[in-house]
Amino acid sequence: MSALPSGAPGPEVLVPHWLAGAQRTQLATAVRQALTSRPVHPVAVIHLEDVLTELHVAAARDAVWPASAARVRLATGWDDDVLPVRLSAAELSSVLALAELPAPVRGLLSGNARA
Amino acid sequence: MTYPRFGGSAGLLQRLRPVRIDVADLKDVAQEVLPALSTPTLRLHLLQRPGAGSLVVLEEDERQLRVHLAELADDMTRAGVRPTHEDIADALAAWVARRPVTDAAAATAGVAVLDWSDRNETAIGWRVVVRRGELALPWSPSSRTDATTLHGTRTSATGRSHGVPLDLRVEGPVALWSHPEVPVLATAALVAPERMLQRITDAGLAMADMQVVVTPRRPVACAGPAIAARLAGETTEASVTLPWPRLADLPWL
Numbered sequence: 001m002s003a004l005p006s007g008a009p010g011p012e013v014l015v016p017h018w019l020a021g022a023q024r025t026q027l028a029t030a031v032r033q034a035l036t037s038r039p040v041h042p043v044a045v046i047h048l049e050d051v052l053t054e055l056h057v058a059a060a061r062d063a064v065w066p067a068s069a070a071r072v073r074l075a076t077g078w079d080d081d082v083l084p085v086r087l088s089a090a091e092l093s094s095v096l097a098l099a100e101l102p103a104p105v106r107g108l109l110s111g112n113a114r115a
Numbered sequence: 116m117t118y119p120r121f122g123g124s125a126g127l128l129q130r131l132r133p134v135r136i137d138v139a140d141l142k143d144v145a146q147e148v149l150p151a152l153s154t155p156t157l158r159l160h161l162l163q164r165p166g167a168g169s170l171v172v173l174e175e176d177e178r179q180l181r182v183h184l185a186e187l188a189d190d191m192t193r194a195g196v197r198p199t200h201e202d203i204a205d206a207l208a209a210w211v212a213r214r215p216v217t218d219a220a221a222a223t224a225g226v227a228v229l230d231w232s233d234r235n236e237t238a239i240g241w242r243v244v245v246r247r248g249e250l251a252l253p254w255s256p257s258s259r260t261d262a263t264t265l266h267g268t269r270t271s272a273t274g275r276s277h278g279v280p281l282d283l284r285v286e287g288p289v290a291l292w293s294h295p296e297v298p299v300l301a302t303a304a305l306v307a308p309e310r311m312l313q314r315i316t317d318a319g320l321a322m323a324d325m326q327v328v329v330t331p332r333r334p335v336a337c338a339g340p341a342i343a344a345r346l347a348g349e350t351t352e353a354s355v356t357l358p359w360p361r362l363a364d365l366p367w368l
Contacts, residue, residue, distance in 0.1 A: 014349055056287025057346050063284070063291050064334050065352040086349050 014054075015092070016084035020074075023105050024085065028055050030100045047094035051087065058085045121194045122209030134198050136191040137185055142169060144203045145184070152211050159211065167179035176217040177257045213252065216245045218264070221254035225272035226279060229302040230331045232368050236353035239329055240368040243272040244299055269367060279303035280332070284313055288342050290315045293334035301334050307358035313336065327362065330354040 019027065031048050034040060040048065044067070062069055062083050068085055094111060095101060101109075120172040142161065149171070161184070162170040173180040187210070196206040216225075225243040232240040244251040256265055281304050284291040292311070294300040296335060304311050305327060315322055315337060326343035328336040330353060333348065336346055337359075347354045 014345075016234060039250065053288060054345070056289060057342060060286040060289040060291055060336055060338075061350055062347055063293075064328070064330060064336050064346075064354075065350050068351060 002049070012088040012090075014088055016086050017092075018078065018082050019085050019105070019107050021081035021106060023108065024055050024058075026102045026105050027095070027109075028052060029087075030098050030102065030105070031095065031097055033100050034098050038084035044094045044097070047088075047091045051091050053083055054087060054091070058083050066097060118331055120205040120210055120213055121191060121196055122212075133192050133195050136188040136196060136198050136203060138168075140198060140200075141188045141191070141203055141207075143169060143205060144200060147209075147249075147250070148204050149206050150226065152208060157211075157272070164323065173211065173214055175214065176219050177259060178215045178217050180214065193326075200259050212247055212250060216243075216252050216254040218254075218257050218260055218268070220245045221256075222264070222268045225254055225268055225275065226251070226300065227269065227272040227276045227306055228299055228305055228327055228331070228344075229305060229365070230368060231297075231353075232366070237355075239331060240366040241269070241273075241332045242368045243268060246297060246300070249296055251297050273306050276303040276306040277310070285318050285320050288320070288322075290320060290337040291334045298332045300349045302329060302331060305329070305335065305362050308362055312359070317318060325359050326356055327339055327359055328354050 032052055033046065035048055072078070072084075073080065073082055087109075095109060096106065145161055153159045153322055156175055158172075158174040160172055160180070162172050164170065169184040171182045171184055171273055173178075173182075177250065191203065191206050194206070194207070194238075196202050221243050224245050226246065227241050228244050228251070229232050229239045230242040230244075232238045242256040245254060246252075248256060254268075256268075260268075279294065279300050281292045281301065284293070292301055292304055294303070308325070308327070312322065315325075322337065324340055325337050326340050328347045336343070338346060340358075343356050347356050
């Protein structure tokens, strides 16, 4: 008997990280800087590009279905520009490996609670 | 398609602890407001029946509604309408504004949009709606509508949908379409997906194999397959994702 999973992998779990507009801009800037300033492993390139896509998709998701994030903002008192950015474990690791990631954004993505 | 029957949303406290709308108060307001809301084609009046309670009668072309005043008062109470003259008058006007769409209005002003085809919100189809101010009301064909009229009304509505002006917002690889005033109309552009694709391309976004993500009454999102899946797969809200060529195959509701 093999304990290895068989067949195609299931859909990746994407975990929400609640980031304000400025923090999303800082995250995008850090990712773009990494992609343009030095050679990056091809697999990491894919993950980092997916992070850039997710930053747009998170904004689009909020435009189409604003209610659920609005409920969370109402309950927590967060500002209107705080959105859930949903990342896979691999995408998160690729981002956390970037030296240029600002410390406050790193803290939020590492699971530290929002202020 | 469901709509709040009396316009704006009442506050939470008002809905939790509604104050009863008195039938006599509603009657007073109705006697004053209904004549003012009537037009040559829309007839509104109170039918007073000794010992049986009054009826509100609404007649427009082939449509006729008769509602017990007491029932309307109960519905307003449940909806959290405040028992002031002004609020009851507003609620009554909102109720009239939400009256059924006539066959003639659908034929002359109908617009084709996508709506849920089931209560569980799992499938969508085309529906004719008619705009009344900030509302877009669904049309249900009357029993006198024959197949030719039905086809004609739907075809004209589809034609009118081409002319509904929508806002396009490009959010990275996602194109978002919305109507500035009437959210129901956001899906009108889907009658001509090739034109949407052209506008998306003109806006600088290349989109091979475009998928549309539709939640009726919400903005429409267009994106490539993987991005559309990421967009719709990570929300608990109901939506339908389909490749644009399949839009033409959706049924009429």
